[in-house]
Structure formats: C-alpha cells, structure tokens
Amino acid sequence: MSRSSARARPGQDRASLYAEITDKIIAELEAGRLPWVQPWGASATGAAIGMPKNAATGRRYSGINVLILWGAVIERGYAGQAWLTFRQALAVGGNIRKGERGTTVVYADRFIPEAERERADRDGDEPSAIPFLKRFTVFNTDQCEGLPDTIASTAPPVPEGLILPQADALIRTSGADIRIGGDRAFYSVIGDFIQVPPPQAYFEPVNWHRTALHELGHNAEIRIMPHLLGRARLAV
Template sequence: MPDTVPIARSGTDRTSLYAEITARIIAELEAGRLPWVQPWGTPAAAAPLGLPRNAATGRAYTGVNVLILWGAVVARSFSGQSWLTFRQALALGGHVRKGERGTTVVYADRFIPDDERRRARDTGEEPHAIPFLKRFTVFNCAQCEDLPDDIAVAPPIPEGLILPRAEALIQASGVDVRIGGTGAFYSPQHDYVQVPPPQAFFEPVNWHRTALHELGHSTGHASRLNRDLSGSFGSRRYAFEELIAEISAAYLCASLGIVPTVRHADYVGAWLEVLRGDDHAIVRAASQASKAADYLLGCLPEVAGPADDERETG
C-alpha cells in the first residue's frame, strides 16, 4: 500500500489502533447513525451511492475502512467518495489543499519473521504468521486542488439550477466556494464557503439564499471587511454575525431578483435575544450587512435587475 506508515508491532499498539476504530463506530452509533448504512438518498444527498475508492488505482476500499471513510464523508460534508494519499495527489499533478486534515485508515496483513522461517525449517513445522496493522492517511479528492479533470470530485449540477447572476457574483467575489456535502458554513480559518448542491434543496431558490448568506460571512475575513468572526456558537457575538449575514443575503437577493426566505426558529430566537439586549444592534447589523452586500456587488462589473435574470433563465 502506498504511503503507509508502519506502527510498532507490539500488542499494546495494535490494541490502541483497534480501540481508536471502535471508538469511532461507537460515536456514530451514539449519534443515532448506523455507519454501515449509507445515510444518503435523501433530499440532502451529497456523495453518490457506492463504495469509497482510491482515485489513483480505482480500487475500492474494503473492511472497516469502508465504514471509516463513509463516516468521514458524512461528518465532513465531502461531495464524493474518491480518496488519495498525499503522494498520489502529487503524482497526479495536483496537491492536497493547505490546512486540510486527512483521514486515517488501516491496512491489515500477516507476515512471517525470518526467525520464524528458520525455526520452521529446523523443526519441519509450518511457520506461524504474525498479524500486523499499518495506519496511513488519505484525503478526499474534495480536499485536493489541480487534479486531472477525469478525477471526479463532485457530481455535476443540473443546468439551470443556479441563476446566472448569482453564479457570476460568486465567481467575481474571488471567494473559494465549494459546492457539495450536507452542511452550509463559512470557515474563517481556511477562508472558504461550503454549501450543498442546489439539487439537495427542496426548492432550488433556497440554495441561493443559503449560498449568499455564507458568502456574506466571508466578507468578514481580514482580507476583506475585517469583522470580528471569533464568536463561538451560541454566543451573542455569533448571533450578531449571523444577523449580519442574513440581512446581507436579503440585500443581495433583492439586488439579484431572488425571493429571500427566512432561517429556522432557533436563529430567530438568537436574533431576538441580541435585539432585546441592545437597541442599537439592528442599526449596527444593518450597516454591516450593507457594507457586506456592497462589497460583493462591487465585484460585479454591472448589477443586473430581476428582468435580466428572467431573460437569462427563460
């Protein structure tokens, strides 16, 4: 196996590796998921059905590695089931994106030490093979860049699901927008937006509001408008940033002729808490939202009205 990293063959190390794998499966079960039943085939489908495969060799992974890689696809919202080692990505002319974290899988086999071979020859007995495990790291193709076109990263998006002006805005923004997976978020640390594909939504128009909401968050990066994005989930600072992103998405939707939709009640509740605790909050949030929307719209050479989108989409 390429890029394998042998571990010591002591019983303690083998036990530790088995314990790690078992802990992963237990965590899946405690979260209410069966790791041996693919949780796809729903309106929020991400990766296509099938076994995970090595993108360089075409071989399907087997055994417990299937469960490990399925779990990684779901937990980390990957858009495909193709995997590569670090060296394989380089050999294909690409590379693993900086800051990406790999997934550890295992390779089990047996070997016969030289001493055991000699003992077997001297005694006329059959040699005893010793089981061993190797762990090695793989990366989903969605974590890589500059791979050949024939290395599929994500299923194609049916034509017409993304409105041309929204797609133009996303491309003009220069933000790294990754379409796939089951979650929508902006990563301040790595400066990228993740959003499920439009076909995962009950109504494709909701994809636009979601994508523009996450794009609104991205304007807070230090290289853009430099907002404070350090708030942890559930904090007032986090809720305030969510309010900025949601209002900016509404402004962007209006500018692009897209009917906006509202967030879930849990977000609304958090916003109410912010507004009730600070009567200046809505003014400050709306101001920051305008700056975010203006920043993104300013990336376009020209902003089209609703009629233009209607003509373009038929």
C-alpha cells in the same frame, strides 16, 4: 528501554489503534450519521454507491475503513467518495491544500519472519504468520487542488427547469445550508448542513425534491427544538 518493553510495543500500538477506531465508529453511530433510503443511481455522481475508493488506483476500501471514510464524508460534507494519500496526490500532478486534515485508515495483513521460516524448515512444520495493523492517512479529493479532471470530484451542474417552482422556493427560502454533490443524502447535526446528490443522479426527478425536503425536515427539527443540537454534540 528494556528488551521486554520493546517487544510489548507492537501489541500495545495495535490495541491502541483498535481502541481509537472503535471509539470513532461509536461516535459516528451516536451522532446519528446513518444512510437513508437511496432513490438515485451512481452514474451521475461519479462514484460507486456508498463505497469509498482510492482515486489513483480505483480500488475500493473495505472493512472498517468503509465506516471510517463514510463518517468523514458525512461530517465534513465532501462531495465524493474518492481518496488519495499525500504521495498519490503529488504523483497524479496535484497536491493537498494547505491546512487540510487527513483521515486515518488502517491496513491489516500478515507476514512470516525469516526466523520463523527457518524454524519451520528445520522442524518440517508450516510457518506461523504474525498479524499486523498499520495506520496511514488519506485525503478526500475535495481537499486537493490541481488534480486531473478524471480524478477531481466536481458535482455536475443542476439542469435548469428541473426543480418544481414551489419546492424550489421552499428549499431556497428555508435558510438551510444545502450542498449538492456526492452519492449520499443526509443532514449533519454537528455541521448543520444538508447534503444531497445532484438531480441528474435520481431515477425520477421528483425524488430529488422528496430527498431534499426529507433532509430539510431534520434540519427544521433542530431549529424548532434547538436543545436536541446540544444533546447531539454531547454524544460525540
């Protein structure tokens, strides 16, 4: 391999990573995976509203990683917004379940090579920093096992008697795959399931029903007009 081609590789890898992330975000937008108005709070969901975070450090992800992790939660139906690297899962006493597929996120920063520092010292200039972009893989806590209770993402149980009988009957007999947990409400066209936060998270109990029925309407639209499903899949 020539020295010139070796020098070109970091830039090529960075451009490839930018293109990969851009394509992923465009696919999420074309699939219609967008947040809806949110009539619930964060305390009962165990996660910050709409913001993914690292389960080991508590630090929130930022920038393009927010969109990447939102998309993964919606597409795969995870109950929470907490994530771990493979090593972090082991460090807290758990592990990643066999066969689970991670999500690629990126870390951007700058560094100053030692040669550049020496040049700047000689010339009396400010050293020039070189930007870099690094990819790494994270796993949602739903993909892990053996995690401490303080880290594991488990949806709170639904209180008995909270759901109105008529609405409850309609939701139960709809035949839709309704998953309770997390801190976002949506209907996944690709996965054909509905996700809603637990009833305890809502400011008004009736809003749980409104949200579930709202998402059920999206589900019914696909069942009544199944050609829309094929169109949505082609867009991904």
